[in-house]
Amino acid sequence: MTFEQLRTFLWVARLGGFRKASDRLHLSQPAVSTRISNLEDELDAKLFERGPGDLVLTKQGQQLLGYAEQLLYVEEEIKHRVANPAETEGLFRIGASETIAQAWLPLFLQAFSVKFPRVNIDLTVDISLNLRAAILERRLDLAFLMGPISEYSVKNVALPQFDLHWYKDKQLGPIDLSEIPIISYSSQTRPYRELTSELARRVGPKLRVFSSASLSASLRMIAAGIAVGPYPRVLAVRHLEANEIEEFDPGFIPPPLEFTASYLAEPRSLLVENGAEIAREIAIDWHRTHQN
Known part of the structure; x- marks a missing residue:
């Protein structure tokens, strides 16, 4: 045997x-x-x-x-x-939401590769709903997603939150949310459900909410003056630097986005556990220098 x-x-x-x-x-x-x-x-x-x-x-x-x-x-x-981490081999399947991919994911991949130089990485960027399914179906080893995953078999390591800020085309004047569409995350996500619930109460029957799984496309729509919406600042940086959009205050801010590094606890994998811990440390450092 x-x-x-x-x-x-x-x-x-x-x-x-x-x-x-x-x-x-x-x-x-x-x-x-x-x-x-x-x-x-x-x-x-x-x-x-x-x-x-x-x-x-x-x-x-x-x-x-x-x-x-x-x-x-x-x-x-x-x-x-006992073993040297540099000698560890294999394939490590990682999933990440687009928010993470545009924030600290490159720094994580760099740090992970330094510690485990012989491990190959298969990376998937997708919405959190699909990443959750991939974890539970064992198609991913580790996922950085809007969590936690509320399954007894899943270990969730808390990651720093992303604050949300409202953005609009810089050419637009004062914003009336009953007159312009609001664009948000995919309709299958918690931020979309929370936002539409709050806006329905505040804006009423004239509310129009667009949804998109592509956050970069959403910011382009905002920059084009088609809609306004709340997003993490890291996603808006390019448009802010190009002087295309600006922040505004509609009277309320949605709650921050909560993220976790999630993986199946059994069978135990120290490679996955190490990956989650590296991600936590990288994320904390990134947020310390980037979040205002």
């Missing part, structure tokens, strides 16, 4: 199938099947039954799962305590 067999068994059990495990482990499906078959032969026990959809653990498989998690946890501890 080897660590590789146990690791393969663990991922087949966690993901519920050979194909999903082969994608996660970057192995061919026959290689995964062979490892499981050899493990079953060595233990003289059937570990999986074919269910209506995914594979289902047998009683012996359930027993082995607990031991496999313990052994692989010890392996992670050894790597963390």
